[in-house]
Amino acid sequence: MSVNEQIPDYELDEMVVVTAPEQLRALADPLRGTLLELLLERAATITEMARAVDRPKSTVDYHVNLLVEVGLARVVRTRRVRAIEERYFGRVARTIYVGALHRAEDKQVVASLNGLAQAAAEAAPANAADDLRCTLVHARIPIEEVRSFWAEVQEVARRFAQIPRSGDQVYGFVAGLYPTDAPTLPEGAGDSPG
CATH class of the missing domain: 1.10.10.10 (Winged helix-like DNA-binding domain superfamily/Winged helix DNA-binding domain)
Structure with a gap:
């Protein structure tokens, strides 16, 4: 650039x-x-x-x-x-x-200041028009990995904000990383290394 x-x-x-x-x-x-x-x-x-x-x-x-x-x-x-x-x-x-x-x-x-709530409201028309790109994934990971992954997400957001402006439509990019009560599987017999 x-x-x-x-x-x-x-x-x-x-x-x-x-x-x-x-x-x-x-x-x-x-x-x-x-x-x-x-x-x-x-x-x-x-x-x-x-x-x-x-x-x-x-x-x-x-x-x-x-x-x-x-x-x-x-x-x-x-x-x-x-x-x-x-x-x-x-x-x-x-x-x-x-x-x-x-x-x-x-x-x-x-x-x-919940950006996810604002994004959900903004995304409703796109969802109704079947023009919403979204993904939701859960992972059980240690806090060190959360910090590392979030740094990567912030870099993607910076790159998104740096794209030269053109076109007629403004697009939103939202990312969230938060703890949940999602279920996890217990350690299984086949989970040991080797």
Whole structure:
């Protein structure tokens, strides 16, 4: 991929770890989440984002400024248009990772950030149109393997987000890794090595 095709079109960190209550509250708002997703595509002005989400510029300006205030977005460049300095905003990092939480109220906020629930709602029309690609697999594996596998999934998500933008349809990619109560087989007589 050439420099001209970099997604997004500005420099940003690979990951930021979020633990501050004000950052968690900012992420919990669906509009702010959508704005951050738009900025993963390219830097944008308030006017461009307002047009994309079909909301008033004043509303988008409020939410973007809040994201800047809590350190999740920033001005990445400016451009002079007539007598006005136009600001282009971008994310601070490609991946926003919610770190270890200690306060009960922070954990409640994070519970509302359930990407799987949002993906299920977004996927319903695709499911009805028989245009949903999905898989669900269970595996009994040690926690070290969970961490290693999740790092690979995050790399796939980064690659997905880096695909150059084109076409008329936006696609979602969701992945989840979670403990379950799925049944397991007991160790069998034929399970010993050798």
